[in-house]
Amino acid sequence: MSDPVAADPAPQTASEDKILPAVVYALYLVGVSxxxxxxxxxxxxxxxxxxxGPxxxxxxxxxxxxxxxxxxWCVIGGLLVAVGIPLSFVLVGIPPLLLGGLILSLVGVWFIVRCVIGVIYLARDEAHPRPETWLI
Structure with missing residues (x-):
């Protein structure tokens, strides 16, 4: 008589939980607004x-x-805008104001693109290949 507990079933591959990273990506994307x-x-x-898991x-x-x-980058852009607004009354602050606005806009686009690319890797059930990168 064989013992059903002693029988070794086929090993199952361990699947990592993708729900929490997906929730974090969703919170980040909602947080843009x-x-x-x-x-x-x-x-x-x-x-x-x-x-x-890894x-x-x-x-x-x-x-x-x-x-x-x-x-x-938002702090840098925000400081440039904060310095540029009062100085723009004497026309000296227009370049920092424009540069700060450009930085803030580009950071928003960069943030969204990074999150979307992370979601793509997560949906493929892949590890992110370059988590330490500055760009994408």
Whole structure:
């Protein structure tokens, strides 16, 4: 008589949870319009990163890096706009104002493109190939 517990079933491949990284990507994309959900996504990425498998860890690293780089460029663009507005009354501040506006616009596009590309890799069930990159 054979013991059903002792029988070794076929090994199953471990599949990593893609739901939480997808939620973080969604929070980031929604956050483009309101800003608050990006912070919630960042917190969720930091909390979930340690328990993630190797594939999903690359997505969390990518998401965390996207937030901090985007924030840094938004601060630079925002400072240029803040300096340019009062100085534009004497026409000296127009170039920093335009440059700051351009930086903020490009950061918005860059942020959306990075999130969409991350979602594509996640949908393919692939690790992000370059989570440490500055561009895309």
């Amino acid at each position: 309101n800003g608050l959900t990006v912070v919630l996504g960042l917190i969720l990425a930091y909390v979930s990163k340690d328990g993630a 594939k999903m860890r690359t997505h969390y690293d990518f998401l965390i890096r996207t937030f901090w780089m985007g924030l840094a």
